[in-house]
Structure formats: structure tokens, C-alpha cells
């Protein structure tokens with residue numbers, strides 16, 4: 352199982368250093384990837400936990416003020432990067448076209464993209480889940496060969512579930528994951544959205560290869576409880 356910790360826009364350098372000491376006490380057979388803020392990437396001193404980023408530039412290095420390239424992430428030890436998180440789609444107007452470019456830059460630099468997809472509550476109520484998932488995947492993966500596509504981790508994150516405490520029925524997650532598997536049989540598929548140490552028993556299935564944790568990523572003691580139940 353792979354478990355991704357997404358710190359989002361949290362933890363100052365001082366807070367991160369204390370947090371990291373607590374993370375170091377985690378002992379698990381599962382693969383754990385920490386995605387801190389860009390600024391904390393170079394503060395990471397973790398041995399068993401791998402480093403990820405929460406975003407990357409569409410472009411390579413150059414005159415792109417405020418951007419961080421995949422090349423520079425790689426040089427800082429980043430092995431994974433989240434792309435297409437619903438918060439970036441919403442607040443930064445990130446499109447599937449942007450996400451496609453980001454995925455290409457990451458793969459050129461041997462960084463594993465974690466591609467987030469998922470439907471809104473309205474889309475779910477209108478029976479559009481498969482349509483939306485298919486559109487997000489086909490547009491984000493346009494022009495990529497299967498040998499590249501299979502390196503990508505697909506994170507199914509229903510938008511209405513992120514940070515709300517609401518989780519889908521496990522059967523609904525399994526149906527979506529099976530739908531994705533039919534389109535992309537060789538990819539790891541993980542689940543994200545309000546997963547925590549209290550509901551993980553309801554979120555376990557052979558169809559789920561791992562989890563993406565937002566809120567819980569800030570609580571090392573609870574992460575331990577979560578990992579112990581996988």
C-alpha cells in the first residue's frame with residue numbers, strides 16, 4: 352500500500368521541524384510519501400519516508416517568475432508530485448491541458464505523478480461520475496504512451512468528500528476504481544477524501560492500492576493509527 356501525506360498550505364519551517372521529528376517515529380511496512388510545502392521540501396530529513404511535492408510548473412526552467420520546475424524538484428530529492436488536485440483546479444483554474452503538461456515535465460524527470468480526479472456533488476447527483484472521470488483522464492493523459500501512463504498513480508478523490516468528513520460507500524469507490532481499471536489496467540489507483548483512523552475500516556478493499564491523506568497528514572499520532580489498520 353502507498354500512503355500519500357498532503358500537508359497542503361500548512362506548517363511553517365519551525366512547525367515542520369517539530370512535526371518531522373514525530374513522523375520519524377512511524378514504523379510501517381507501507382510506503383509513505385510526504386508532500387510538504389515547496390519551502391519545506393529542503394527541510395526534509397527523513398529516511399524511510401519519501402519526499403513528494405504538491406505541484407509543479409508546466410514549463411522547464413527559464414523566465415517563469417514564481418514557478419518551480421520538475422528538474423529542480425528532482426534535484427531536491429522529490430520522487431512523487433501531486434497534479435490536478437481539486438483545490439488547484441478550483442482556486443488556480445488549473446485545466447486538464449495544464450495538468451497534461453505538468454505530467455509530461457514530471458515524467459521527463461523520472462518523478463511519479465499522482466494524478467487527482469473526481470466529481471462534484473452535483474455531477475454525482477446527475478449521474479455524471481463516469482463521464483467526468485473519463486474526461487479528466489483522457490485529457491490529462493493525452494499524447495502519452497502506455498509505457499509512460501502506467502507509471503502514474505491515479506488518485507480518485509470525490510470533491511464533495513475532501514475535507515468534509517463525508518466518505519462514499521465503499522461499493523461506489525470500487526465501482527469507480529473498476530471503471531478506471533478498465534480504461535487504464537496497469538495503473539495504481541488510490542483513494543482520497545476525509546480518510547482517517549476512524550473510518551479506514553470502511554474504506555478498505557482489494558480495488559484500492561493506497562490512500563491520499565490531507566487533514567490527517569498533520570497529525571502524526573493519528574497517521575500511525577491509520578497505518579496500523581491497513
Ligand code: PGA
Nearest residue numbers: 513514544545564565566
Ligand atoms: P482530506 O484531503 O483528507 O483532508 O479530505 C484529501 C485531499 O485533499 O487530498
